[in-house]
Amino acid sequence: MKRTILVVGIGAGNPEHITVQAINALNCADLLFIPDKGASKADLADLRRDIVERYVTNPQTKMLDYAVPVRDMATPDYGRSVDDWHDALASRFGSLLDALPESGTGAFLVWGDPGLYDSTIRILDRLRQTHDFAIKIIPGITSIQALTAAHGIALNRIGEPVHITTGRRLESTKADTIVMLDGQLAFRNADPGLEIFWGAYLGTPDEIIISGRLGDVAERIVETRQAARERHGWIMDTYLLRKPG
Amino acid sequence: MKRTILVVGIGAGNPEHITVQAINALNCADLLFIPDKGASKADLADLRRDIVERYVTNPQTKMLDYAVPVRDMATPDYGRSVDDWHDALASRFGSLLDALPESGTGAFLVWGDPGLYDSTIRILDRLRQTHDFAIKIIPGITSIQALTAAHGIALNRIGEPVHITTGRRLESTKADTIVMLDGQLAFRNADPGLEIFWGAYLGTPDEIIISGRLGDVAERIVETRQAARERHGWIMDTYLLRKPG
Numbered sequence: 001m002k003r004t005i006l007v008v009g010i011g012a013g014n015p016e017h018i019t020v021q022a023i024n025a026l027n028c029a030d031l032l033f034i035p036d037k038g039a040s041k042a043d044l045a046d047l048r049r050d051i052v053e054r055y056v057t058n059p060q061t062k063m064l065d066y067a068v069p070v071r072d073m074a075t076p077d078y079g080r081s082v083d084d085w086h087d088a089l090a091s092r093f094g095s096l097l098d099a100l101p102e103s104g105t106g107a108f109l110v111w112g113d114p115g116l117y118d119s120t121i122r123i124l125d126r127l128r129q130t131h132d133f134a135i136k137i138i139p140g141i142t143s144i145q146a147l148t149a150a151h152g153i154a155l156n157r158i159g160e161p162v163h164i165t166t167g168r169r170l171e172s173t174k175a176d177t178i179v180m181l182d183g184q185l186a187f188r189n190a191d192p193g194l195e196i197f198w199g200a201y202l203g204t205p206d207e208i209i210i211s212g213r214l215g216d217v218a219e220r221i222v223e224t225r226q227a228a229r230e231r232h233g234w235i236m237d238t239y240l241l242r243k244p245g
Numbered sequence: 246m247k248r249t250i251l252v253v254g255i256g257a258g259n260p261e262h263i264t265v266q267a268i269n270a271l272n273c274a275d276l277l278f279i280p281d282k283g284a285s286k287a288d289l290a291d292l293r294r295d296i297v298e299r300y301v302t303n304p305q306t307k308m309l310d311y312a313v314p315v316r317d318m319a320t321p322d323y324g325r326s327v328d329d330w331h332d333a334l335a336s337r338f339g340s341l342l343d344a345l346p347e348s349g350t351g352a353f354l355v356w357g358d359p360g361l362y363d364s365t366i367r368i369l370d371r372l373r374q375t376h377d378f379a380i381k382i383i384p385g386i387t388s389i390q391a392l393t394a395a396h397g398i399a400l401n402r403i404g405e406p407v408h409i410t411t412g413r414r415l416e417s418t419k420a421d422t423i424v425m426l427d428g429q430l431a432f433r434n435a436d437p438g439l440e441i442f443w444g445a446y447l448g449t450p451d452e453i454i455i456s457g458r459l460g461d462v463a464e465r466i467v468e469t470r471q472a473a474r475e476r477h478g479w480i481m482d483t484y485l486l487r488k489p490g
């Protein structure tokens with residue numbers, strides 16, 4: 001029997017976002033791989049530990065901490081810096097795999113859904129070139145779903161498309177657009193006549209949401225985001241842009 | 246105190262897709278509104294009842310069945326036929342609301358996530374013109390997440406956008422595209438050089454997935470889909486189209 005790696009979506013921040021499938025998966029694991037991303041993201045790590053304490057009842061299931069390699073932000077070539085970083089991560093994941101008993105099961109706990117703007121699956125694919133193991137993916141609630149639930153809106157208009165992109169790629173907004181990973185605050189350059197539905201720390205007690213005409217609320221979002229980021233040491237936010245009406 | 250309506254996402258078909266938040270929400274409700282969509286979708290209704298039986302432990306929580314008005318497919322104007330149908334649904338939802346005790350709580354159980362290609366939120370917005378009540382939305386696992394988990398793939402490429410649309414609107418595929426609600430099998434008209442990741446009855450024991458070069462597998466998907474639809478009396482499927490490599 002091969003070793004098995006579970007990639008388990010644990011939701012967008014609310015510990016109650018976890019699914020019954022995810023709880024059962026975590027309780028099947030010998031080892032839960034817990035990343036240490038440094039002090040600035042300590043409350044995220046605490047939230048992950050809180051989830052483990054609440055839901056993992058199998059006494060055989062242990063936690064294994066590991067240090068996460070840091071991406072070289074100084075490299076001017078984005079694709080290259082991500083590629084190098086993924087190599088370093090694949091090598092780290094290889095040692096986690098080696099820590100498992102033969103035919104044992106390890107689990108990564110991934111914020112949101114493992115398929116949406118998360119690199120775990122891709123890094124495990126890279127590791128497959130050198131290691132033989134099975135992968136099972138458990139879906140999780142994403143920040144997109146937490147965003148629309150918090151605003152009480154549907155993501156799409158009737159029969160209309162939705163575009164999901166990153167701040168880096170937010171050039172034009174032809175369709176209703178969800179923007180993830182926007183460190184550049186790209187919404188400041190979008191059409192001020194658009195409606196924005198913005199949210200940060202979605203699903204957590206620190207959740208903040210702001211909506212309105214982009215031209216009217218953009219500055220308030222920038223200031224709120226900046227203040228919250230200083231207070232927490234980190235921020236995770238996402239937003240929907242759409243034509244009004 | 247106003248009455249409260251909970252719109253609860255219950256996942257894409259696997260009863261274990263349900264979240265702890267959804268379980269707690271269902272157990273807060275006085276009434277669970279259970280749609281009757283006729284014999285052809287009886288196994289979907291059974292699945293919904295199975296979820297209630299598994300997870301609802303509050304003896305005060307009762308089920309209330311209601312007949313779902315049918316959309317007039319003969320009306321040539323799509324927008325108009327949806328509009329009329331939503332009016333009929335809003336009126337039906339009004340009588341469900343009236344069945345609640347004062348300051349009571351009712352819950353709709355919605356497949357997938359209430360924000361993604363589901364009309365419940367929109368119909369409740371319509372009902373707000375005549376009734377005063379609070380709405381709370383509980384996110385759920387969508388068929389998109391079930392699809393990528395089943396195929397063991399990430400939805401997006403590194404830093405790249407994803408487009409979500411319907412079969413009706415699948416004109417061109419500039420970005421990687423998720424297609425929902427494709428009764429027309431629009432993928433038959435897409436570039437045969439694209440890769441397709443297709444899935445039906447995702448998350449259920451009847452799950453079927455097919456992937457490959459579109460030109461190679463399109464016919465197999467059409468035949469598989471047709472046979473499965475005849476066997477079950479209904480089908481729910483979705484797929485991802487993307488350029489290979």
